[in-house]
Amino acid sequence: MFYFIINRLAQALLVMAVVSAISFSLFNFVGDPVNNMVGQDATREQRIEIRQQLGLDDPILVQYQRFMINVAQGDFGLSYRIKQPVSQLILERLPATLELVFASAIIAVFIGIVLGVFTGIRRYSWVSKIIMSVSLIGVSLPTFIIGIGLIYLFAVYLRWLPSSGRAGVIEIGGWKTSLLTIDGWRSIILPAITLSLFQLTMILRLVRAEMLEVMRSDYIKFARARGLTNRAIHFGHALRNTLVPVITIIGLNIGGLIAYSVITETVFQWPGTGLMFIQAVDFVDVPIMAAYLIFVALLFVVINLIVDILYFVVDPRIRRGGS
Amino acid sequence: MSHLLEIKNLSVNFPSRRGQVAAVNQVSISVEKGEVLGLVGESGAGKSTVGNSVINLLEPPGYISGGEIIFDGIRIDQKSNEDMRKIRGAKIGTIFQDPQTSLNPLMTIGKQLSETLIETLKISGSSAREKSIELLESVGIPDPVERLNAYPHQFSGGMRQRVVIALALAGDPDLIIADEPTTALDVSIQKQILDLIKSLCKARNLGVIIVTHDIGVIAEIADRVAVMYNGQLVEQGTVKQVLQKPKHDYTKSLISAVPSGDQKLHRFTVVDYIDGSEEKVTLENVSDHWLSKNKSSETHKTAISVKDLSIEFSIRQALFRKNRIFLKAVDNVSLQIQTGESFGLVGESGSGKSTLARLIAGLYQPKSGEIDIFGHDVLQRNQKAKTSLIRRKMQMIFQDPYSSLNSRMTVEDIISEPIRFHRSTLNSNETSKVVNDLISFVGMPMTALKKYPHEFSGGQRQRISIARALASRPEILICDEPTSALDVSVQANILNLLKDLQEELSLTMLFISHDLPVIRQMCDRVAVMQNGKICEIAKTDTLFDDPQHEYSKHLLGLMPRMDLFRL
């Protein structure tokens, strides 16, 4: 157990080290930071002053060390374009992204698992076959096309829901939420469905595959031979054994949701971190790109750690094997 | 008089794209209370399918296409799924082959037991707990109260099979179907499990059907035996009748194919009932043939000499070396094999005998020790050219015929690869002539050359492997359990082939097996291995007549009771 956790922590640190090194090199290799700060028309003296201010003449390792110390304190510098502290920009936009991801995750995980288990147990029923065919279409639909389609249908054609933006935001204890007003709910429905659909189909298909795998196992056959009811076999034996791999799937799924929020936020002009990132890439706004990268990597590392720890809770074999 | 279970003219079909395949064809058997019926046959004979149709758990798309199954006077083959579920567990218990996979790994065995008890006996949770403890006690699990909270992985293989038996008995059934219950277990544990099943059968007056490919298991436990071949029942009767005076040709060949442990014969009795095995072609003037050229000019008396050889594998990773756990797979082994000798290596699974063979062959690097082949130290770093030349004289026949041939190459490419690579023929004409000779030398038709490995049976593949090994013109042949994945009837053919080859080509042979009777027939001298160490090296006859080491005695005691086979 101890060795396992240490190993995972080491791996997490490695990921963070690599990602922060990439972020740091963004500053140095993508464009000229001074040009980015002051623009083309600055005088030579101004440039030298800025260079010294930024410490760009120090050895590279010193710069990296300074960068790391700043990052550890949550300081990513100023955005080239908006000229505001990056950490503040991210914190402002974080609630929008997290609420979107949260809503999508609930849709994707809940419906995905239920349908996956159903199609796994009732493998040959026509309902399962329809679900599986539809899910293959779901896997083949790029997120942005789902978004455009939903906008056209519900916003342009039917005019039921807003086509973009995040309305009805109220602030509670520093957290700006849109989940407490009807307007807020109306504006999150389409983006949340768009974001969840692809992950939902992935979860569905993976859960079904796991379920089929487990249903073929000897202990299920033995459970049948002992005269247990289908109910006990499906939910007592099969589902629990399916749960172990499903935890990984869900972990990856939440990671995927964060990644795809970039696209969904762009389609719906949702004012979250993903939209900010894409705009930053467009304008080569390195501090925001770097900060977003580190922030996302940190989220993934934390999710993966939680998944690993959950394994211990679910699977007695690992619990013992590692201790 | 009504039987406990009566199967009348049972037929089971598997529809496939090439039409209906009759897995079971018109089989009629019956079992009484307090009786063990052995159902014996080779893989694919349909014996497991009979067991599965009784409990209505046929693998789809198989279905019962004819006949009746009558249990306790009631016809059960047409009952609904729900009615059959109530019979399973409560009236008919089942034991499967592999205890590693038969238990739900995420549930304590107490939970699995009480769940079954509550469902089949309709009792309360607390009495189910008491009953669970009783059951575990009756199958010989020590500390049953504590063990209730253990997970399956916390039991050893044999103990796990005992838990499986307890689960099969939970519903207090009248009939037990045991499908290869000991095949996945070590020899010494096999006997304990068989004894347990036998004693439970007598104590609880159970009917037992034991499905097996192992005629030794039948001799050990069964009262009556039914022999199946190719989906059909060929013979049934009491064990004594069938084993001593088999009537059907197939039964005769099956029994005669079991190597005898108590006497040494020149050749194994060949089973001629099985189609598909061709006679080996004897090459005229082998000494003039390509195969016999290129012998080492200098002849050494000692072919293989191993001194203080050790290897260890890490079985648990840890951050610090002191916390890592290593398994000494081969532990300070020394032995010498004379040129032209047939040397046996025997031991149970995990004893390190295969590892030792691979160390000698150069597939593993030892941690310490010396290996000399024909007087040449093959572990030294210099003289690499000579080492690889010497190594080439050593070839190996492997255990698993399904993984020992590259499925992407034709048989011709497989056999000719070493010849081409070493450029040991003058031109491609000679290569194809040599390949033709080799394939007929191992008793396969020339038409085999253009085919791919998947078109052949296990025994035929093993012949192809032998031809490939011969294509390197070896002087030492290492055989690692070459027949343990094969059916008994095929086994004899392959062993005879190896014996003939050894004589005709005067090969040195290192023969590895867990099967004592086979060792007795094949080897001049034998080493007994346990836990990576060699317990005893002796002449084969001496070992069988007068074993010195405790472990040798123990192993010999586990041999199947062959007395039943002979008059």
Place this chain on the structure above:
Amino acid sequence: MSETNKSSSRWQRFLDNDIVYSFFTTPGAIIAASITFIAITAAFAAPIIAPYNPFDPAQISLWDGKLPPAWADGGSPAYLLGTDNQGRDMLSTILYGGRISILVGIAAVFLGMLLGVTLGVISGYFGGLTDTIIMRIADVQLTIPGILVAILINGIGRAALPLELREEFAIYVVIVAIGLTDWPQFARVARGATLVEAEKEYVQAAKLIGLPKFTIILRHILPNTLRPVLVIATIGLALAIIAEATLSFLGQGIPPTTPSLGTLIRVGNEFLFSGLWWITFFPAIALIILVFSVNLLGDWMRDALNPKLR
């Protein structure tokens, strides 16, 4: 048995093969393969079969801009699927755009496969430190979802190029970005398959013959790892096409001068609110059909090549 085998021709034996049989008895697989084949052919033959060349200014007239499909009110029979805002024929633009999408997809998968399989086989066969380093890099990259990695590599690639070259090299940057995103999948599968194969006894037999490592890997291990790699490559092609379309949609991929399907959807999206649905709709449908048929093919392949499910 030997009788029938002798008389059967190669063709019959080919038809007798389980995978071929499964193909001809799975309608989905036949449809998917046909659509994929037609799409690829049509895309490559675009200059021949397209009614117009959308990049030839002489063939475009702004007068014909924003025409709906031929069957709708105001549509012209000259433009079956209507025209876009610049007067380009939609059908022709889609054929040309599909060509770019498929080309980028195939090239990216090929790059990822080459890189991934090479590293995976090396990693699996040699093990030890090489394995640890390669697989740790793959693990780290797999931690972060592909599309983000692609956006990032693509963004860095674009930023590193001088402004005037960005459009010209955009397509290569996209291929490299997606290819570099793909490789860990291939590496994992190839490594897994190599580990399984390397344990098999035929590889040990090959070692005993004295074959050099390189020959063993190339002749024995590689051909036996191809099946799972092929499945990953097919599913990967669908994903790569989606990734390219997504990048282009985000304005990070193929520029509008030589549009891919994703670029067309992006451009059309701006006219969605003014009711010019066909400018987005047809490229989107083309993209979905293309990806769906490739996915269907991959799905069938995964089932047919997985002996456990048969």
